[in-house]
Amino acid sequence: MSKPKALLVGGTERTKERLAQAFEVVDGSVDLDAALDAHGQEIGYFLYFGHAPCGAALMDRMPELRLISNYGVGYDAIDVDAAIERGIMVTHTPSVLDDEVANTAILLMLMAARNATADEAYLRAGRWESEGSPPLSRSVRGLTVGIVGLGRIGKAAAEKLNVFGVEIAYHGRSKQDVPYRYFADLKDMASKVDILMSIAPGGPSTHHIINAEVLAALGPRGMLINVGRGSVVDEEALIAALESGALGAAGLDVFEHEPHVPAKLMTFPNVTLLPHVGSATVETRRAMGDLAVDNLTKFLKDGTAITPVPECKDQ
Ligand code: NAP
Ligand code: 8YV
DSSP: OOOOEEEEESOOHHHHHHHHHHSEEEEOSSOHHHHHHHHGGGEEEEEEOSOSOBOHHHHTTOTTOOEEEESSSOOTTBOHHHHHHTTOEEEOOOSTTHHHHHHHHHHHHHHHHTTHHHHHHHHHTTHHHHHOSOOOOOOOTTOEEEEEOOSHHHHHHHHHHGGGTOEEEEEOSSOOSSSSEEESOHHHHHHHOSEEEEOOOOSGGGTTOBOHHHHHHHOTTOEEEEOSOGGGBOHHHHHHHHHHTSSOEEEESOOTBTTBOOGGGGGOTTEEEOOSOTTOSHHHHHHHHHHHHHHHHHHHHHSOOSSBOGGGTTO
């Protein structure tokens, strides 16, 4: 009997090999259009690695599609309502990346406070030898970190942050049973913390919630860390705040229009920029890839998935 067809966009060799054990893999990573022209009518399963929009038009090119397995926990690129309307389940990869992404947030926090990007550039430019030591940086001990989005990753970050001697606060739509101070109002929290750490998902409800007013509230000694989604921060307002000195420093792993990063952002010595690598270690990407494939194979076997997105839990 022939294997069912699964479309693969992105992913590693291991993902492809594991997927090929149960499916005939249609690799659309290089030319998605050509892959859909040739096989779209027979594709029932889709393993998606990426952030390009996956909407109704794409789904309609695969009338037999039953499951979209997202290689990542954030699924704001996928139109879940359109998928549900078409009887398509959507899954993602929660939990397996919490540790890694929390580490990335803390890495960026320390780099911002300790001025590490500027200091490294200083050394590489030979200035240590010619001018002596660079200006002093700041200790994080005693500072307050306000986490925007205290979910799985946010909680992992909060737990790790305990060893740095910081106070922790958080903002979300609802108060949780956690030993951290809750702020229902984001601007209020920004005015009372030293570091704002965004680990919130993308999508309409979080679009630009970190805006000019929130950045002004964070202030000239404040630091913004963003490992959630670029769309959460008004990037133009962020650039303006950095340019005027209204904000102290930033550490960013995500951007509004990836992989584009505004040239102006690259000019600030007090900003650390990473190319969306929060989960990008061999170990964590392997765990994400395995879970993404396991969701597909389980669904093929018994019609249920391991980690459906919340909207598809009852599907
Ligand atoms: P999660 O467990 O679902 O947590 C999301 C948190 O965000 C929840 O605490 C939620 O609290 C809060 N939230 C949701 N909507 C909000 C809103 N409109 N305003 C304020 N807070 C809101 O998700 P997770 O697994 O921790 O992942 C979080 C996000 O991290 C992902 O969605 C993804 O975008 C990003 N991420 C980035 C990387 C990277 O490589 N940089 C890697 C993995 C994940 P309430 O429901 O109480 O509001
Ligand atoms: C991945 C992420 O890099 O899980 C997420 O939401 O942003 C990252 O872990 C990405 O999804 C892979 O494309």
